[in-house]
Amino acid sequence: MVSMARALAVAGADVTVVTDGSHDLSSFDGAVLPGVGATGPAMATLTRTGLSDQIRNFDGPLLAVCVGMQVLFEFSEEDRTNGLALLPGIVTKLETTPLPHMGWNDVVYDRDPLLGGDQATPFYFVHSFALRDIDHPDAAGTTSYGHETFVSVVRRGNIVGLQFHPERSSAAGLKLIDAWVDSTQLARRVA
Numbered sequence: 001m002v003s004m005a006r007a008l009a010v011a012g013a014d015v016t017v018v019t020d021g022s023h024d025l026s027s028f029d030g031a032v033l034p035g036v037g038a039t040g041p042a043m044a045t046l047t048r049t050g051l052s053d054q055i056r057n058f059d060g061p062l063l064a065v066c067v068g069m070q071v072l073f074e075f076s077e078e079d080r081t082n083g084l085a086l087l088p089g090i091v092t093k094l095e096t097t098p099l100p101h102m103g104w105n106d107v108v109y110d111r112d113p114l115l116g117g118d119q120a121t122p123f124y125f126v127h128s129f130a131l132r133d134i135d136h137p138d139a140a141g142t143t144s145y146g147h148e149t150f151v152s153v154v155r156r157g158n159i160v161g162l163q164f165h166p167e168r169s170s171a172a173g174l175k176l177i178d179a180w181v182d183s184t185q186l187a188r189r190v191a
Contacts, residue, residue, distance in 0.1 A: 004034045007167040007174055011181040021050025025058045030184045034167065039091070039129070040079025045062050056084055061158045061184035066127055069154065069161030078129045087138055087156055090128050094183065096146025099128040106166065107152045109141035114160065114179045115153070121172050122163035123152075129161055140169020158184075 005015045013030075016023065025031055033055065036042075046052040055062070064072050069123065071083040076091035083091070094101060106120040114123055125143070130150035134142050141153030142164070154161040166173035 004032060006165040007171065007177045008032065008181065010174065010188070011178040013181050015136065019049065021045075021054060024102075025051075025054040026060075028060065029180075030063070031055065031058055032063040033062065033064040033068035035064075035068040035070075037067055038064075038078055039064055039067060039070050039076040039081045042071055043081050047069070048083075050082060054088065059158065061180070062160070064159070065167070066160040066163060066165055070129060070131075071130060072154070072159065072161050076129060081106050086159060086162050087154060087161070089133060089136055090130050092132050093129050093149065094127075094132070094145065094150065095158070098150050100126055100129065101145045102126045104169075105143050105145060105164075107141045107143050109153060112140060112153070113183055115141065116175065116179075123162075123166065123169040123173060123176075125164045129165060 002142045005017055034136045042090055070076055073083045073089040073091050074085045075082055078091065099148065104123065104126050106122050108120045109115050132150045134149050134151055134152055137146045138154040138156045139151045140155040142149050143152040152163040166176045168175045
């Protein structure tokens with residue numbers, strides 16, 4: 001969370017770290033759902049703090065990272081957990097080894113304003129679960145690991161989900177965060 005907040009600040013956003021429902025997300029220009037831990041504890045915290053309803057009702061730009069992306073979906077096999085159901089789909093365990101998938105790997109995509117002009121860019125991953133339906137209607141980028149390919153970027157309206165960690169992905173990750181801040185015109189406040 002700290003490295004994401006720092007990267008957003010470098011990109012020019014005024015960052016407020018929100019850990020409970022005491023802040024109304026609608027007062028922010030954008031929101032980031034960072035990826036730390038597993039889906040069960042993440043959803044339990046979001047529900048307990050009231051943030052799950054706030055995120056579901058937030059209509060501004062939302063950037064979801066790693067586990068944050070996974071909880072966007074209806075269900076995750078990790079911890080057999082219901083997600084936020086902002087996007088259809090089920091997150092399942094990768095079948096290749098070794099797990100977790102940890103390290104640098106290419107994200108393959110068509111031209112994308114956040115990912116840049118190249119059609120394959122390496123980013124840093126740490127995960128064992130992913131959306132493995134590469135034909136998903138919201139899939140915007142994929143990554144191959146071992147013998148399988150999974151969705152590493154999703155987009156729907158104001159929602160962008162990233163299975164990788166841009167805040168830990170060196171220059172390419174910082175460029176992506178900067179592009180997200182610019183594209184959403186976040187000159188002021190990000191939660």
